[in-house]
Amino acid sequence: MISSSKVFHNRRKSKLEAQEALTGWLFILPAIIGLSIFIYGAVIYSLGISFTEWDLLTPAIWIGFSNYSKIFTDQTFLQCLYNTIFFVIVMVPFGIIFSMAMAIALNYPIKGLSFFRAAFYMPSITSTIAIGMVWLWILNPDQGILNAILRGIGITNPPRWLESVVWAKPALAIMRLWQVSGYYMIMYLAGLQSIPTELYEAADMDGAGFWQKTRYITIPMLSNTTFFVMIMLIIESFNIFEAIYVMTEGSPGGSTNTLLYYIYTEAFQSYRMGYAASLAWVLFMILFVLTMIQFMIRRKSEQENA
Amino acid sequence: MRKKTTSKTIGLYIILIFVAIIMIYPFIWAITASFKTSAQLYGGNPLELIPRPFTFQNYIDAWTMLPFYRFLLNSAVLSIIVPAVSILLSSMAAYSFARLRFKGRDAVFLMLLAVMMMPGHITLIPNYVLMRMLGWINEYIALIIPPIFGASLVFNIFFMRQYFLGMPKELEESAIIDGCSRLGIWWKIVMPNAGPAIATIAIISFKNEWNTFLWPNVVINDYLKMPIQVGLSYFKSNVSSNWGMLMAGTSLAIIPLIAIFLIFQRYFISGMLTSGLTGK
Numbered sequence: 277m278i279s280s281s282k283v284f285h286n287r288r289k290s291k292l293e294a295q296e297a298l299t300g301w302l303f304i305l306p307a308i309i310g311l312s313i314f315i316y317g318a319v320i321y322s323l324g325i326s327f328t329e330w331d332l333l334t335p336a337i338w339i340g341f342s343n344y345s346k347i348f349t350d351q352t353f354l355q356c357l358y359n360t361i362f363f364v365i366v367m368v369p370f371g372i373i374f375s376m377a378m379a380i381a382l383n384y385p386i387k388g389l390s391f392f393r394a395a396f397y398m399p400s401i402t403s404t405i406a407i408g409m410v411w412l413w414i415l416n417p418d419q420g421i422l423n424a425i426l427r428g429i430g431i432t433n434p435p436r437w438l439e440s441v442v443w444a445k446p447a448l449a450i451m452r453l454w455q456v457s458g459y460y461m462i463m464y465l466a467g468l469q470s471i472p473t474e475l476y477e478a479a480d481m482d483g484a485g486f487w488q489k490t491r492y493i494t495i496p497m498l499s500n501t502t503f504f505v506m507i508m509l510i511i512e513s514f515n516i517f518e519a520i521y522v523m524t525e526g527s528p529g530g531s532t533n534t535l536l537y538y539i540y541t542e543a544f545q546s547y548r549m550g551y552a553a554s555l556a557w558v559l560f561m562i563l564f565v566l567t568m569i570q571f572m573i574r575r576k577s578e579q580e581n582a
Numbered sequence: 583m584r585k586k587t588t589s590k591t592i593g594l595y596i597i598l599i600f601v602a603i604i605m606i607y608p609f610i611w612a613i614t615a616s617f618k619t620s621a622q623l624y625g626g627n628p629l630e631l632i633p634r635p636f637t638f639q640n641y642i643d644a645w646t647m648l649p650f651y652r653f654l655l656n657s658a659v660l661s662i663i664v665p666a667v668s669i670l671l672s673s674m675a676a677y678s679f680a681r682l683r684f685k686g687r688d689a690v691f692l693m694l695l696a697v698m699m700m701p702g703h704i705t706l707i708p709n710y711v712l713m714r715m716l717g718w719i720n721e722y723i724a725l726i727i728p729p730i731f732g733a734s735l736v737f738n739i740f741f742m743r744q745y746f747l748g749m750p751k752e753l754e755e756s757a758i759i760d761g762c763s764r765l766g767i768w769w770k771i772v773m774p775n776a777g778p779a780i781a782t783i784a785i786i787s788f789k790n791e792w793n794t795f796l797w798p799n800v801v802i803n804d805y806l807k808m809p810i811q812v813g814l815s816y817f818k819s820n821v822s823s824n825w826g827m828l829m830a831g832t833s834l835a836i837i838p839l840i841a842i843f844l845i846f847q848r849y850f851i852s853g854m855l856t857s858g859l860t861g862k
Binding site: 298322466515 | 594598606612671675694699705732764765796832840
C-alpha cells in the first residue's frame, strides 16, 4: 500500500515538475530568442564578417586573417589608440578626484543637499549629442564663453581648443569629465554611506583633522569603489563616440579620432565592413579584459558587503 | 569652536555653489541663448544671460526648417514602447529565473551573464547588415526590435530577478494552492508588487531611449522617422553655426528629459547604482 501511494505521489510530482519546467522555458523564451538573434548570433556573424572584404554591394570575399594583420600597422588605428591612452591618462585621475571630492562634500548634512546632488548629476543624464553642441559653442575660440572668461581674466591669447592639435584632446577630456563626474559621484556617495561611522568617531577622539580622516579612513575605505570607477573611466575613454561625432569628427588631423569613431567611419562612410568588424573585435578584446577585471571586483565587493 | 565650524560650513557652501554653477551653467546658457536675437548672440557680451529682447524666432526658424515635432514624437513613442516591451519580457524571464526550477536554467543564466561582457559596438555592423537583409532600413521596426534585445534587456532581467528573490514567497503560495497558473501569478501578484523595480527600469530605459543615437543614426536616413538626437544632429549639419537655432534645437532635445529627471530623481539614482554599465 505504502509503496503504491509513493509511486503515485512520485508520478504526480514528476508531472508537476515537467509542467514547471515547461512554464519556466516558456517564460524565458521570448527574451532568449531575441537575444540569440541580435546579440549571440550577431557576435558570431560579426566574427565571420571580420574575415572578409565586403563593401555590401559586391559579394563578400573571404580573406582570412588579413584584416587583423593589417590593423597593427594601420597608422589611423595606432593614432586612435594613442588618443585613447591620452584620454585614459587624463580622465582616470581627474575623474576619480572630482567625483570623490564632490561626494565627500555632499556627504555632510547640509541644507540644499538634494539641489546640489541633482545639479552635479544632471550633465550625466543629458544626451551627449545635445550637450556636445553646447560645448562646441562654449569652446568656440572666438564666440565661446570659455575664451571670453579667459580673456576677461587677462589671458590675451587663449587656446583655440577644438581647432588646435594640442588643445583638442584636453578640451574633449574636460567636456567628458564635466559630463560623467556626477555619475561617479553617486557611486562614491554609496561607498561613503557604507563606511562605519565608528571609525570617524574614534578618529575624532584622537583629535584627527579633516585631511587626516580623509587620508587614513575615507580614501582607503573607498578603494573598492575607486577601482571600480577607474575601470569604468578606462572603458569610458575607449567608448568616446558621440562627443567626437558632434564636436570634432576626429579632426584636427586625426588628433581626436577614437577607435569607436574609426569603426563607425570605416563601416558607414567607407563601407569597409570586413575591416570595421575586425577593428570592432580588437576593441572588444581590449574591453573584454577590462570588463572582466571590473566584474571580478564587483563580485568581490558584493561578497564583502553581503 | 562654534565660529570655526561656521566658517568651515561657509567654505563648503562656496565650493559647492561654485561647482554647481559649472555643472548647470551650460544648460542655462543654452536655454537662454535660444531666446536671444542674433544681434545679441554675435554682438553682445557672451557672459550676459538675459535675452533682450526676448524672442521665439529661433524656435520658429528651427521648427519651419525641420519637423522637430516629428523628432520629439518619434522619441516619445519609442521611449515608451521600447521600455514597456523590455519590462514585460525581462520581468517574465526574471520571474522564471527566480522562482521556477527547470533543467538548463543555470546554464542559460550564465549565458546571459556573458552578454554583460560584450560591448554594444560589436553587434552594430552585423545587425546593420541584418536590417538591410530584412528591408528594415528606414523603418520604425528597426528602432524597436533590435534595441529591445540589447544588453539592457539582460540588465533588466538581472535587476528584476534580484528584486523577485527578495519578495516573500508567501505572496504567491496561496495563489498556487488555489490553482492559479504561473502566468496569472506573475501578472496578478508579482508584477503589482514590483512597482519600485519597474519604475527604476522604466526611468533608466526611458533616458537611454531618449538619448540613443548611434543605432538610429545608422539605420534611419529618412528625416521624418528620426528620433530627436539623430534629428538634432541632422539639423546641425544643415544650419552649421547658427547658434541661436542650434540652441533652440538643443533645448528641445534636453528639456523633456531634464523635466522627467527632476520629477523622478530618486529612481534615476537608484537605477544608476544598480545598473552599472548601462548608465552611459
